[in-house]
Amino acid sequence: MKRNVLLRFSIFLKGMAMGIADIIPGVSGGTIAIITGVYEEFLSTLNRIDFKIFKLLFNGEFKKTSKKYNLSFLLSLSIGIFTSIIILSHYITYFIENYPIALWSFFFGLILSSIFFLFNQIKSWNLKNFQFVFTTKLYLLVFGLLIAIYIQTLNPGKNEINNIYLFFCGIISITAMLLPGISGAYILILLGAYETILNTLKEVVKLNLDYFLNFFSFILGAIVSIKLFSKFLTWGYKNYKDNTLSCLIGFMIGSLPVLWPWKTEIISKDFFIYNLYIPSFNSKNSTLIEGIIFMLLGIGVVFILEYLSKKNAKEK
Known part of the structure; x- marks a missing residue:
């Protein structure tokens, strides 16, 4: 597919929009790819x-490689x-260190509204007459919920994250990033590696060899x-959405x-849990x-993105 400079720059900008989404928990790079019209070409490439x-x-x-593998598109986007x-x-x-309440509140709002929109995508659930009870989907929701809770209790401390664990985090988070509506950055937070990855990126840019x-x-x-x-995931998403x-909702x-x-962390030898609280208004x-x-x-951002995504789908 032949591309001129202007088109490549357009794809580059769309890639930047995806990158912004990929690093913010609750915002999906896959959703941005759909909004900007590059999702199908990205997956097929x-x-x-x-x-x-x-x-x-x-x-x-x-030249043959670029044409066969659509490298002009992939490189511009990447x-x-x-x-x-x-x-x-x-x-x-910087915000994690200096404005933690504002940042985590924003992220919480993003995820909360993402759950709402993902839930609405499951058309076969009828909440009015309780058709969702005792279905495979309900069992899978509970399964996802229990897995998330279990992972939290085993969440490693920052000093215990090693390269094997980071390799595993790379597999899980990028897999999530390929799905519209799912945030890879959020998965990294759950795995306890979000701040580690951010710090690693900062140090690599500074050419700090200790982090390479x-x-x-x-x-x-x-x-x-x-x-x-990627093939298995997209197949499962299309056929068993x-x-x-x-x-994922669970x-x-x-x-x-x-x-x-x-929240405060209650730490024991083998696991830790969160003690959640609401601060006094007075x-x-x-x-x-x-x-x-x-x-x-955060809730408003997801509502706007969902609106743009649906508008783009209707125009097509």
Whole structure:
């Protein structure tokens, strides 16, 4: 597919929009890809890539490789995605350190509204006459919820995250990023690796060699995920969408405590749990109003994205 400079720049900008979504928990890069009209081409291009690409590149057949694997599109989009991720990683770590209540409240609002919209996508559930009871979808929702709760109790401390775990995080988070409505960054938070990945990106940009192994472990996991799971995942999403969404919704509901802005950690030798609370409104230094405002802001962002996504689908 021949592309001029202007079209490549347009794809680059769409990639930047996806990158912004990929690094913010609750916002899906897949949803942005649908809104901008590149989702199907992105998936088909990823599924097309195989090990023959290395042979063609090694033999110097660059034009043939670019045409066969749609590299003009993939490179423009990928550069845009990574540009946003690298730039935003600096700002998000700053907000985590200096404005944690505002940031986590915003993220909580994003996820809460995402659950609502994902739930509405399951058309076969009829809440009025309780047709959702004792169905496979309900069992899968409960299964996802229990898995999320279990993962939280085993959530490793920052100092215990090793390269094997980062490889695993790369597989899981990139797999999630390929699905519309599912946030890979949110999965990283649940796995306890979100801040570690953000910090790694910051240090890699500074050419800090101590973090390169962490970075490559995560990227290798992402590559394995794209190669091995993208076809299976998209097939399952298309053919068993309701069941897939049910499990994911349960997973997201069960992991909401991770994002709750007001919590303390109760740590034991083998696991930890969260003690959730709501700050007093009358307290002099109460952060309740701040939290509510940013939660509503997060909810509003997802509503706008869903509106744009539906509008784009109707126009097609």
